[in-house]
Amino acid sequence: MRSRCPHCEQRCPGYDRPNRPRQWRHLDMGGMRCFVQASVSRIRCPEHGVVTEMVPWARPAANMTRAFDDNVAWLAAHSPATSVCEYARVAWRSVTRIVTRVVDDAVGRTDRLQGL
Numbered sequence: 451m452r453s454r455c456p457h458c459e460q461r462c463p464g465y466d467r468p469n470r471p472r473q474w475r476h477l478d479m480g481g482m483r484c485f486v487q488a489s490v491s492r493i494r495c496p497e498h499g500v501v502t503e504m505v506p507w508a509r510p511a512a513n514m515t516r517a518f519d520d521n522v523a524w525l526a527a528h529s530p531a532t533s534v535c536e537y538a539r540v541a542w543r544s545v546t547r548i549v550t551r552v553v554d555d556a557v558g559r560t561d562r563l564q565g566l
C-alpha cells in the first residue's frame with residue numbers, strides 16, 4: 451500500500467524506512483509527559499520531495515500531535531505567554547511554531563465572519 455504525502459495527500463512511492471521509530475509529543479497524562487511513537491516511512495512526492503508519510507495524529511513536519519498543537523494554540527490565544535510555556539512545558543519558540551501550524555491548517559476551513 452502506498453502512503454500519502456502530508457502536504458498534498460497524494461499517494462506516493464516509498465523512499466526509505468528509518469531504523470528508529472518517530473515520536474510526537476502528546477497531551478500530558480497524570481502530570482507525565484506523553485509521547486506517541488510509531489515506525490513511519492519516508493516517501494518521495496513528485497511535488498514536495500522526500501517527506502515523512504502522512505499520519506492522522508500530527509500535522510506535516512510537526513513533532514507534536516494535533517491535540518497537543520490545538521491545546522497549546524488555544525491556550526496561547528487565552529493566556530499570557532509565560533503561562534502557556536509553563537503549563538505545556540515548551541519554549542515560547544515552540545509555541546510560535548505551533549500557533550503558526552494551527553492557523554495555517556485552519557485557513558480556508560474556517561469562516562471568520564460566521565455569526566455576524
Ligand SMILES: [Zn+2]
Pocket residue numbers: 455456457458459460495496497498499
Ligand atoms: Zn506532496
